Amino acid sequence: MTFLSPALLWTLLALIPLVAVYFLKVRPRRQYTTAYFLWEKIFNEKKATSLLSKLRDLFSLLLLLLAFVLLAFALARPTLDEDSRKDLLIIVDRSASMGGAALEGGQRLDVALDRARDIARALNGNQRAALVTVDREVSFVSNFTESPRALLEAIDQIEPSELPLRSEALRDFLDGRDSWGEDLRIIFLTDGQFAGADGWETELAELLLIEPVPE
Amino acid sequence: MLTDPAFISRLESLYLLARKVLGGSLQADRQTNKKGTGITFADYAEYQLGDDYRSIDWRIYAKFESLIIKLFELDEDATIYLLVDCSKSMEQKYRYAKELAAALGYIALNSLDRLCVLGMADQLHPLLDPCRGRGKALEFLRALEEAPTFGSDTDFTTCMREFQARRKRKGLVIVVSDFLFPSGFDEGLNFLQWHRHEVFCLQVQDETDQRCDWKGDIDLTCIESTTHQRVTISPAEAKAYEAAVASWNEDLKAACARRGIGLAATTPAVAFDAVIQEILRRGGLVA
Numbered sequence: 186m187t188f189l190s191p192a193l194l195w196t197l198l199a200l201i202p203l204v205a206v207y208f209l210k211v212r213p214r215r216q217y218t219t220a221y222f223l224w225e226k227i228f229n230e231k232k233a234t235s236l237l238s239k240l241r242d243l244f245s246l247l248l249l250l251l252a253f254v255l256l257a258f259a260l261a262r263p264t265l266d267e268d269s270r271k272d273l274l275i276i277v278d279r280s281a282s283m284g285g286a287a288l289e290g291g292q293r294l295d296v297a298l299d300r301a302r303d304i305a306r307a308l309n310g311n312q313r314a315a316l317v318t319v320d321r322e323v324s325f326v327s328n329f330t331e332s333p334r335a336l337l338e339a340i341d342q343i344e345p346s347e348l349p350l351r352s353e354a355l356r357d358f359l360d361g362r363d364s365w366g367e368d369l370r371i372i373f374l375t376d377g378q379f380a381g382a383d384g385w386e387t388e389l390a391e392l393l394l395i396e397p398v399p400e
Numbered sequence: 401m402l403t404d405p406a407f408i409s410r411l412e413s414l415y416l417l418a419r420k421v422l423g424g425s426l427q428a429d430r431q432t433n434k435k436g437t438g439i440t441f442a443d444y445a446e447y448q449l450g451d452d453y454r455s456i457d458w459r460i461y462a463k464f465e466s467l468i469i470k471l472f473e474l475d476e477d478a479t480i481y482l483l484v485d486c487s488k489s490m491e492q493k494y495r496y497a498k499e500l501a502a503a504l505g506y507i508a509l510n511s512l513d514r515l516c517v518l519g520m521a522d523q524l525h526p527l528l529d530p531c532r533g534r535g536k537a538l539e540f541l542r543a544l545e546e547a548p549t550f551g552s553d554t555d556f557t558t559c560m561r562e563f564q565a566r567r568k569r570k571g572l573v574i575v576v577s578d579f580l581f582p583s584g585f586d587e588g589l590n591f592l593q594w595h596r597h598e599v600f601c602l603q604v605q606d607e608t609d610q611r612c613d614w615k616g617d618i619d620l621t622c623i624e625s626t627t628h629q630r631v632t633i634s635p636a637e638a639k640a641y642e643a644a645v646a647s648w649n650e651d652l653k654a655a656c657a658r659r660g661i662g663l664a665a666t667t668p669a670v671a672f673d674a675v676i677q678e679i680l681r682r683g684g685l686v687a
Contacts, residue, residue, distance in 0.1 A: 213617040213630055219489035219609050221622035222582040223644045228631060 191309070193260040200253060207246050271370040272329060273314035274362075275301050275336075276390060278375035279343055280320040280350035285376070288396035294345050296395045297374040304372065305336035320346040323358040350379040359389045402502050402545040403538065411506040414676050418507045422684045443471040479516065479571030480508040481597075483563070484527070486519035486547055487554040488624045489580060493604050498544050499672040500602055501576050504685075505544070507676075509537050516567065517543065520559040520577075521551025521624075524566070553624050556581040556588035564595050572598045572685060578605045579652050586655055593659055600662040600685035602675075603652065607667070610645050612638040 218224060283294040290296075301316070308314055308331070316327040316339045327339035362369060371390035375382075376397050385392055401407065447456060447467035455469040484501045486494075501517070508515045509532065517528035517540065528543045554577075563573075573592055579585055579601065592599045614633050621628035631637075649665065656663040662685050666675045679685065 213619050215619040215621050215628070216614055217621050217623040219492075219578065219623055220580045220641075220645060220648075221620070221625070221627060223580075223641060223648065224620055224631075227637060227640045227644060228629075231637070 191261055193262075194257060196257045196260065197254065200250060203250070203253060204246070207249065271368050272312065273304065273308070274317060274369055274371045274390075275304060275314060276317045276319055276323075276355070276371065276373045276375075277301055277326075277340075277343060278320075278350055278373070278379070279318045279346045280379065281345075281347050282349070282376055282378035282397075283395075284345050285378075286398045287376075288398050292345075293376045293395045293397060294343075297376075297393075298340055298343060300374055300393060300395075301340050302337055305333045305340065308333050308336070316340065316343075317358075318343055318346075319350060319355050319358075320348040321351045322354050350375075352379050352381040356381075356389070402498060402541040407499075407502075408506075408537075408541070410673055411503055414503050414673060414680070415507045415510045417677060418511070418680050418684075421680045441470060441472055444468050445471055479514040479530070479569050480505070481563070481567060481571050481573045482508075482515065482517045483520050483524075483559070483573060483575045483577075484517065484544070484547070485521070485554065485575075485577030486525070486549050487521035487551050488549050489554060489578060490604075491549055491623070492608060493578065493606050493668055494549060496668040496672060497576050497604050498547070500604065500666075500675060501574075502541055502544055503672060503676045504574055504576075504602075505540050506537055509540060510534050514571075515540065516571075518563065519547050519550070520554070520556070520563075521549070522553040522555050522558070523551065524559050524562045525550065551624070552626075554581050555583055556585055557583055557591065560588040560591040564591065568595075570596050572600065574600045574602060574685060576602045576604065578609060579603050580605075580609065580648070585652060589655060589659060589661060593661075598685075599659075601652070601656055601664070603649070603663065603665040605645075605649075605665070605667060606669075610642065612641045614638065 277294075277297055279294060283292070283297065285293055287293040287296045305314065311331075313329040313331050314327075314336055315325065315329045316336060318324050318326055326343060327336055330336060359371070362371070372393055373390040374393045374395065376395045377385075377392070378397065444457070444460075445468070447453075447469050451469050455471075457468050457470050460466065460468045482501050482505050484497060490497055505515050505517060505528075512532060514530050514532045515528065515536070516530040517526075519525045519527050527547050528540050531539070556577075581588075589599065589601075612633070615635070615638070617630065617632050619628055620631050620633075653663060653665075655661075664675065664679055
């Protein structure tokens with residue numbers, strides 16, 4: 186299990202003042218009685234059950250602590266998603282065709298970069314991602330990193346290329362992925378306007394298509 | 401205020417009722433066996449050297465040539481002792497207790513009985529020295545009005561020992577208190593009876609004494625000794641307290657009945673005149 190917002194687990198530190206406040210609780214209100222000796226008799230008889238009342242107090246404290254711990258865990262957003270443990274390799278097609286208009290509006294490369302940014306922001310603390318661009322050649326823009334900010338900065342540096350995409354370069358690059366020895370998930374952001382796009386094997390990389398405006 | 405004219409007129413009404421119902425005295429019967437110089441003939445006795453020769457019955461001497469004197473009943477005024485509980489536990493009911501004591505003391509003074517007023521808590525404090533007569537009524541009311549609460553406890557037994565040490569003269573002892581004595585009331589009542597006093601108990605308790613409306617965690621504190629402890633009061637404990645107070649009051653009732661001691665129990669919800677009227681109509685301060 187991992188947490189999408191692990192930083193919020195620091196709220197568990199608030200358990201310390203919570204326990205302190207529970208035991209140092211506000212002084213009970215003073216009530217005066219004219220028959221204190223009668224009350225003493227009543228409470229002396231009840232002494233046998235005082236252990237029960239102490240346990241009752243402890244039980245309510247434990248319930249309070251449990252509720253707080255569960256709340257802290259809920260805020261940290263735990264997840265059992267298997268894919269989220271895998272490292273990510275984001276490949277961005279920056280070839281000349283990505284300069285064209287996208288169906289959803291804007292330039293295709295801009296749309297691809299926005300999607301790459303979304304992926305970078307969704308990284309949890311245990312997942313790493315690397316950024317690679319491809320046109321005629323494959324280039325590493327960012328090595329594997331856990332920092333979404335570093336990835337976002339790398340994405341901002343990606344410029345469009347005038348060169349066409351050479352799919353052999355990409356395939357050669359991807360063929361070497363077994364030697365990386367990582368449980369890796371590869372996402373390829375492209376408009377699909379390259380040779381060999383129709384018969385693309387998804388086991389090489391997941392294709393995230395940026396729909397071009399039909400001609 | 402006890403010296404307020406409106407209040408004094410209420411006391412006067414009660415005295416008039418006492419005069420009508422009981423002949424003016426709080427005690428129903430105060431005949432004594434002692435012989436003395438009264439006006440009511442009691443008996444004859446032989447003349448002894450030193451006797452008052454004016455008591456010689458000359459008619460008997462003329463007939464039998466024997467010196468015989470007449471004996472008369474001794475007119476002895478009754479002594480009323482008012483013991484007012486001045487402990488801090490009486491603070492809420494103090495005004496009411498003073499009103500009751502004022503009514504009883506006023507009737508006693510107007511009936512020409514000797515009145516002595518003492519305040520009791522952990523010890524006895526005199527509030528009014530023994531006095532007699534209607535003219536002392538205002539002084540009595542003023543003394544009662546100004547009497548503060550005192551002491552850090554209520555020790556009835558110690559007070560009764562002290563009372564007997566100071567006041568050996570027999571009389572009618574009226575105790576005005578809530579009777580919530582940590583050391584109990586049996587020994588004190590026994591002490592009074594052993595010394596041949598007539599006793600009447602006037603128990604004053606209010607709702608805070610008899611009921612418990614507290615719930616949850618509280619710092620329970622004794623109003624007299626300021627001893628305290630943190631406790632949690634649930635409905636079960638509140639009910640147990642109310643049962644304990646009711647049982648305590650029943651024990652007092654039984655103890656008074658066993659000893660032939662009169663007891664009247666009241667709360668501040670009942671006007672003090674109504675309480676005194678009821679006592680008078682029942683025949684006075686009798687069991």
